[in-house]
Amino acid sequence: MIKFYNPLGKVCMTSDYFAGLVGAAAQSCYGVCGMATGGTSDSLKTIVLGTNYPDKGVRVTEEDGKLVIELHIKVTYGLNIAAIVRSITHKVKYAVEDATTLKVERIDVYVDDIV
Template identity: 45%
Template structure:
């Protein structure tokens, strides 16, 4: 993503967005971690901290905003709506404060629940 200001141009890679998003999401209550669905066996796997970016997809919109899609694994017994709202709010806030880019939407996909 390119941001233009009076001093010049700033380029933010998608790796920055995924790292910030993954960190913000996993810090929320009830989130076990980021998830990825295996292409070989179709099962959902919990990602380690080093590879949590695989559970995040960032889409760049024409109007200079970003849309984010998260795939997560939650703890058993949590209120899914409350956890997802918390993640959406936290990710939107942290990404916009850190990068200065407005977040158009945050979609949270709960792929699995861990006991």
């Protein structure tokens, strides 16, 4: 849960909100086949919840009032991976900053699979 203060009071945003926002922005980029599981916790969630759940492959944390986003993706074979990652970072940063007015410190994109 990300918390910040504005002149009207305290605002709390859940990780599910960020997961949906970031996941939708990343999956809409050309060359992204889907989200990959990002570690053992995601692997366990896949077993329990099935293959599609909101925060699959997305982790958002806060450092010094700025967001740090970690993405695990699957990309299409034969495409330029560097171009795909650049596209994802620009689109995700714009989507998050536009929707929440919070600043994004960095976006770490991990290509876990080539399909």
